Amino acid sequence: MLKIQEIREIINLIDQSCINEFTFEHEGSKITMKKQTQEVETVVRNVVAAPVAEPVHVQPVQTQTVSASNQEIVEAPKADTSNLHKIISPMVGTFYSASSPEAGDYVQVGSKVTNDTTVCIVEAMKLFNEIEAEVKGEIVEILVQNGQLVEYGQPLFLVKPE
Incomplete structure (x- = not known):
């Protein structure tokens, strides 16, 4: 193995x-x-406004297809994150914040973590992989939601190192 x-x-x-x-x-x-590939379609519509008495002229719809492969779309962070450690997903899978639906989350914003603190589970091919913080500090932000699909290398948490 x-x-x-x-x-x-x-x-x-x-x-x-x-x-x-x-x-x-x-x-x-x-x-x-x-690899997952996604077809992303962008539709741009331009409408020229005219007085009610005249007909409205509509220009044809312009369609642009963009192929994206294993890429994520991330909004720019609002705060400076250069001093924060990112805990990233070591694999493609499903993110779980707790060991079971009845159990409490492993960590929350403000939780103190150490190198060996389990912060979440990523399930891949029916295997549940515990992800450890690998840094000592405080969870500042959780970047994914419970049950969300995550990609290899995708940031899951931001940690303020101690």
């Missing part, structure tokens, strides 16, 4: 390549990775 670091390296290599699908079999284990 591959170690998690080896899987991360494979994910990184596939992410940076033009390969859309990858399958790896070794000693009875099988890993399949597929």
Whole structure:
């Protein structure tokens, strides 16, 4: 079985390549990775206003299709985050803030964390992977919502290091 670091390296290599699908079999284990591609359609409509007595002239709709592959759209942060540590997702999967729906969240804004504090779970291929803070400090912002799909390398938390 591959170690998690080896899987991360494979994910990184596939992410940076033009390969859309990858399958790896070794000693009875099988890993399949597929890149998600999204078609984003931008529609621009221009309407020329005219007095009520005259007909309204409508220009044709201009459509532009942009292909995005494994990219995220992130709004610019409002505060300076250069001194904050980002806890990032080590894999593609589903973000969970607690170990079960009945349990409380691992961390909240203002929670103190250490290097080995579990901050969330990322579920990938029916495996629940506990993500540790890897830094000592205070959670300043939670960047994703419970149940949200996350990408490899996507920031999950902002931590003010101590």
